[in-house]
């Protein structure tokens with residue numbers, strides 16, 4: 001479970017990038033995080049993962065505050081950033097072994113997971129190549145594999161489906177469903193409204209750092225007294241004019 005309580009974040013030139021955001025992401029659900037460009041999705045995710053400090057409020061992961069006990073909190077989640085251009089000077093296999101070492105994944109489990117996951121994502125023949133030579137989608141897949149390698153209970157994914165080919169996107173969506181169905185937490189940001197509508201149990205919509213809606217599709221339709229698609233409601237909610 002992730003608990004975000006009265007969180008605020010400002011930057012020079014944008015003192016209210018996130019305004020008093022409160023959100024509880026329960027176990028056993030896939031929660032989609034939606035908002036127009038610049039709404040504050042990545043900023044929120046970066047605070048959840050300890051990359052950016054929180055100005056005010058608190059964020060806990062399985063009850064552990066990310067700002068006060070960051071090492072323990074970081075053991076609970078795996079994070080896929082929106083920009084997968086990292087560790088470019090490592091070979092794919094070196095990166096996965098590095099992650100396996102950091103998270104103490106035993107050798108036999110490590111080998112088995114690397115083999116299964118990289119075959120599922122069709123990158124197993126590229127493991128001896130440098131990540132520098134990988135395409136955007138391949139870089140995303142190696143990072144997703146690294147996250148799944150240490151089997152965290154919480155998955156935090158920033159636009160994970162962007163750039164994945166249809167088969168890999170299908171595989172990842174299926175994994176997200178299975179992970180949530182086992183009682184774990186899956187939180188991901190997306191611009192793909194149809195994917196969110198199909199896949200998510202709940203959606204959170206933000207704009208200009210403020211939460212506009214959080215609930216399931218039934219609540220969305222009840223609240224807006226409409227049977228419109230998520231796309232229609234999203235466009236109406238985030239229309240600034």
Ligand SMILES: Nc1ncnc2c1ncn2[C@@H]1O[C@H](COP(=O)(O)OP(=O)(O)OP(=O)(O)O)[C@@H](O)[C@H]1O
Pocket residue numbers: 011012014017035036037038039040041042043044
């Ligand atoms: N490092 C930074 N310095 C200054 N302003 C920032 C910084 N990071 C984000 N912002 C600002 O905070 C606001 C939220 O940005 P954020 O990247 O969280 O949006 P987003 O919802 O992830 O957008 P997108 O869908 O385009 O990725 C924007 O106004 C952005 O300009």
